[in-house]
Amino acid sequence: MIYPVVVYGHPVLRKETEDFVPEEKEELKQLVDDMFETMYNADGIGLAGPQIGLSKRIFVIDATPLADEFPELAEFKRVFINAQILERDGDQASDYEGCLSIPGINEEVSRQTKVKIRYVDSDFKEHEEVIEGWAARVVQHEYDHIQGILFVDHLAALKKRLLKGKLNAISKGKVNVNYRIKLPK
Incomplete structure (x- = not known):
């Protein structure tokens, strides 16, 4: 099933999320498939629950x-459940990021180049790994979503003020995308 993507201004994007429990394991298989299908349909490379x-x-x-x-990134395809970033390390690197929940806006964001993360996969098998480079950027971007943080939160105050009109337009659905969106109520 392809879900609509929740866009900027919806309160769910600002909430810190709750853990899954092992009893929810069976439901996760279909959810993971649906999330990948939704992400591919929107031409994304990452998608988080709040989205x-x-x-x-x-x-x-x-x-x-x-x-x-x-x-x-040749084989970087993963499912992260109940993820916790344990360490952020490495140099700060800036690069452009976009987001399915903030369509049409791409801005330069500074992030660390290395993260140590613990998570479980859809079988509730625990993993702990160090992820570096661009993969670390993508992980941090998606991890921010489950913490109620958006990439625009990392921008300077002046840049955020300059984007305010575009962000308000997104929250009203005044955006051209090729996937279904869910607006704030």
Whole structure:
């Protein structure tokens, strides 16, 4: 099932999410499939629970389409459930980011180049790994979603003021996208 993508201004994007419990394991299989299908339909490389209106600690990433530019992403497809970033390390690097929930806006965001993250997969198997480079950027972007943070929150105050009109337009549905969206009520 393809979900509509929740856009800027919806309160679910600002909530810190709740963990899944092992009893929800069976429901997760279909949810993960639906999240990947929704993400692919919108031409995204990551999607978090809040972006489909679900205030739960889950995000999916398939960054393989960027492998030509970033070879380390050649096999970077993962499901992160109940994720916790344990450490952020490495240099600060700036690059442009966009978001399915903030369509039409791409801005330069500074993030650390290395993260250590603990999470479970859809089988509730625990993983702990160090992720570097562009993969670390994507993980931090999606992780922010489950913390109630959007990439525009990392911008300077002046830049945020300059984007206010565009952000308000998005929250009113005045945006041209090729996927279904869900507006704030």
